Amino acid sequence: MTDSSILLCRDRDGVRTLTLNRPQRKNAINAELWAVLRDALVAAGTDRAVRAVVVTGAGGAFSSGADISSPSDDHPADKMRRLTDVALLLHELPKPTIAKVTGVAVGAGWNLALGCDFVVATPESRFSQIFTRRGLSLDLGGSWLLPKLVGLQQAKRLALLAEMIDAAEAYALNLVTWVVPAEDIDGFVTHLAERLVAGPPVALAQSKALLNEGADRTMRDALANEGRAQMVNFATADAPEAYAAFAEKREPHFTGRWAVDRARDATDLRTMDRPTVGEVNA
Numbered sequence: 001m002t003d004s005s006i007l008l009c010r011d012r013d014g015v016r017t018l019t020l021n022r023p024q025r026k027n028a029i030n031a032e033l034w035a036v037l038r039d040a041l042v043a044a045g046t047d048r049a050v051r052a053v054v055v056t057g058a059g060g061a062f063s064s065g066a067d068i069s070s071p072s073d074d075h076p077a078d079k080m081r082r083l084t085d086v087a088l089l090l091h092e093l094p095k096p097t098i099a100k101v102t103g104v105a106v107g108a109g110w111n112l113a114l115g116c117d118f119v120v121a122t123p124e125s126r127f128s129q130i131f132t133r134r135g136l137s138l139d140l141g142g143s144w145l146l147p148k149l150v151g152l153q154q155a156k157r158l159a160l161l162a163e164m165i166d167a168a169e170a171y172a173l174n175l176v177t178w179v180v181p182a183e184d185i186d187g188f189v190t191h192l193a194e195r196l197v198a199g200p201p202v203a204l205a206q207s208k209a210l211l212n213e214g215a216d217r218t219m220r221d222a223l224a225n226e227g228r229a230q231m232v233n234f235a236t237a238d239a240p241e242a243y244a245a246f247a248e249k250r251e252p253h254f255t256g257r258w259a260v261d262r263a264r265d266a267t268d269l270r271t272m273d274r275p276t277v278g279e280v281n282a
């Protein structure tokens with residue numbers, strides 16, 4: 001498990017919590033923190049004991065985006081590659097991700113939160129696509145995420161005007177999933193993560209990928225993708241377990257293993273071609 005003083009990694013009951021830990025800079029992300037965050041996302045994606053990931057910030061802020069306190073000497077292209085790596089790893093992580101936002105989330109800091117599957121914020125949280133105030137434009141996937149979440153015109157309003165908005169407005173714009181009182185947010189996120197950990201890992205990963213890709217597909221292609229995903233789900237032990245649990249009127253216990261060889265994990269979908277049922281049962 002990757003751990004460093006600027007990114008804290010904590011595991012509990014299948015939930016890995018990654019905490020940006022540069023509170024003196026509102027958790028601004030410098031070159032070192034981009035690199036550590038990238039490694040932590042790779043580790044979370046491949047560690048089969050990790051069933052859900054929470055990303056948050058220390059010291060009452062989520063993240064103030066890229067560190068602009070001093071011009072770093074690494075090449076801008078290297079910076080952009082690091083941001084690209086983090087954005088894609090987060091987007092394609094085959095596990096549910098939750099951004100727990102207290103305080104500010106601006107620039108790449110906000111898009112780090114939006115790159116998670118769920119955003120939980122407090123009423124005091126504040127958000128800004130602040131880039132243009134720094135002579136920059138959107139990054140960390142903001143140009144893909146914002147139009148999908150709020151529509152093109154509101155995305156341009158947020159990006160071109162770089163306004164600071166509060167959690168209530170962010171929620172109204174579908175940019176926050178839940179707004180929770182500050183005193184309740186830790187318990188809320190813990191319970192949400194527990195619900196996700198109890199789910200079928202393969203089906204959750206498939207559902208996330210289908211929805212991430214679905215909006216850009218034709219209905220015909222989306223249905224074909226759903227069929228392929230369902231074939232994989234049916235090849236795991238989780239589908240028959242769910243049916244048996246229903247018949248026996250009990251809660252299912254999902255493992256994310258193949259039906260034929262229950263010792264084999266099926267959760268490492270990213271590193272293998274999505275097999276058809278025939279291949280798995282061969």
Ligand SMILES: CCCCCCCCCCCCC/C=C/C(=O)SCCNC(=O)CCNC(=O)[C@H](O)C(C)(C)COP(=O)(O)OP(=O)(O)OC[C@H]1O[C@@H](n2cnc3c(N)ncnc32)[C@H](O)[C@@H]1OP(=O)(O)O
Pocket residue numbers: 024025026028029064065066067068069076077079080104106107108109130131134136139
């Ligand atoms: C292929 C070729 C490509 C070429 C491209 C070249 C481009 C180069 C590559 C660029 C890659 C990066 C892309 C950019 C991503 C971004 O995220 S840009 C946006 C950066 N972030 C900001 O501009 C936010 C700056 N901060 C603020 O506006 C405010 O701090 C706040 C977040 C609104 C909070 O305000 P407040 O609560 O009043 O706190 P402050 O007192 O302002 O801050 C407390 C201390 O923290 C320091 N700090 C805050 N934010 C940052 C930051 N982002 N970087 C560094 N330090 C920060 C702030 O200075 C205070 O410090 P002290 O004064 O020492 O107390």
